[in-house]
Amino acid sequence: MAMESPSTLRTAVIIVAAGSGERLGQGIPKAQVILGSEPMLNHALRGVLATEVAEQICVVLPRGDTELRAQLAGFDAGTGVRITAVDGGSTRADSVRNALEVLAGIDVVLVHDAARALAPVEVFHRVLNALESGAKAVIPVIPVVDTIKVAVHSEEPGIAPEQVRSTPAREQLRAVQTPQGFELATLLKAHQASAMFTDAQAAAITDDAMLVESQGIPVYLVRGSELSLKITTPHDLLFAEALLEGPAAPRWVEG
Numbered sequence: 218m219a220m221e222s223p224s225t226l227r228t229a230v231i232i233v234a235a236g237s238g239e240r241l242g243q244g245i246p247k248a249q250v251i252l253g254s255e256p257m258l259n260h261a262l263r264g265v266l267a268t269e270v271a272e273q274i275c276v277v278l279p280r281g282d283t284e285l286r287a288q289l290a291g292f293d294a295g296t297g298v299r300i301t302a303v304d305g306g307s308t309r310a311d312s313v314r315n316a317l318e319v320l321a322g323i324d325v326v327l328v329h330d331a332a333r334a335l336a337p338v339e340v341f342h343r344v345l346n347a348l349e350s351g352a353k354a355v356i357p358v359i360p361v362v363d364t365i366k367v368a369v370h371s372e373e374p375g376i377a378p379e380q381v382r383s384t385p386a387r388e389q390l391r392a393v394q395t396p397q398g399f400e401l402a403t404l405l406k407a408h409q410a411s412a413m414f415t416d417a418q419a420a421a422i423t424d425d426a427m428l429v430e431s432q433g434i435p436v437y438l439v440r441g442s443e444l445s446l447k448i449t450t451p452h453d454l455l456f457a458e459a460l461l462e463g464p465a466a467p468r469w470v471e472g
């Protein structure tokens with residue numbers, strides 16, 4: 218297949234797959250959960266390989282996991298892509314850091330959630346194109362369709378546990394997805410700086426872009442996709458199963 222996003226940038230993709238999947242409630246690491254007929258991680262890996270942009274893929278797995286590690290063997294056959302695995306950390310940011318430590322000889326890195334197993338190839342290309350245009354940090358987003366409220370503890374818990382503090386202007390809000398793309402040096406520096414964070418500051422970090430933002434570096438937004446849902450709850454899994462079987466199935470899924 219011809220590459221749709223020719224890039225001169227040497228690119229690595231980190232797939233973070235070390236989460237425990239508490240909210241999915243299957244009692245096994247989320248990346249092992251079966252979607253369609255195979256583990257979620259396999260879909261995420263196929264998606265990344267279909268982009269044809271990565272020369273290295275580093276998969277972050279639950280510490281001590283042997284099942285997923287065994288699955289990785291054979292994925293790189295004939296692709297020319299080097300696939301490695303590292304152990305995850307206790308937070309998503311720790312997991313990303315573990316992968317950053319083993320990357321070498323590349324210009325840019327795309328950090329992708331295994332939980333966004335159905336992210337379309339085009340989204341990866343949009344992120345990489347913006348990096349190619351000179352951005353040091355790029356994230357895919359979609360507009361927010363719901364009205365969002367900031368909630369605080371209720372003054373009358375007998376009525377309801379929470380009440381509204383404020384309503385942010387919706388036109389300015391975006392829902393953030395992965396892959397998030399960065400110049401490698403920029404992301405490394407941002408993660409190194411976060412070593413100085415307090416526990417509370419570290420706990421508030423939910424994506425890599427936040428670390429880069431805290432360095433005062435512009436983070437650019439490109440269009441994401443409604444198909445890139447983060448499979449988090451049992452309902453999300455049902456939606457993802459339906460997507461796999463329908464006309465919007467990712468192009469690497471054989472119909």
Ligand SMILES: Nc1ccn([C@@H]2O[C@H](COP(=O)(O)OP(=O)(O)OP(=O)(O)O)[C@@H](O)[C@H]2O)c(=O)n1
Nearest residue numbers: 233234235236237238239240307308312331332
């Ligand atoms: N210590 C962690 C925590 C999360 N992740 C990864 O980060 C992505 C987003 O996390 P999330 O969807 O919240 O996954 P879980 O942490 O598994 O979910 P839960 O909070 O329900 O346990 C997932 O691909 C997950 O595997 C990771 O690699 N290491």
Ligand SMILES: C[C@](O)(CO)[C@H](O)COP(=O)(O)O
Nearest residue numbers: 309330393394395423424447
């Ligand atoms: C990175 C992310 O997917 C962007 O929306 C999200 O922040 C991950 O959050 P989680 O708390 O690890 O689910």
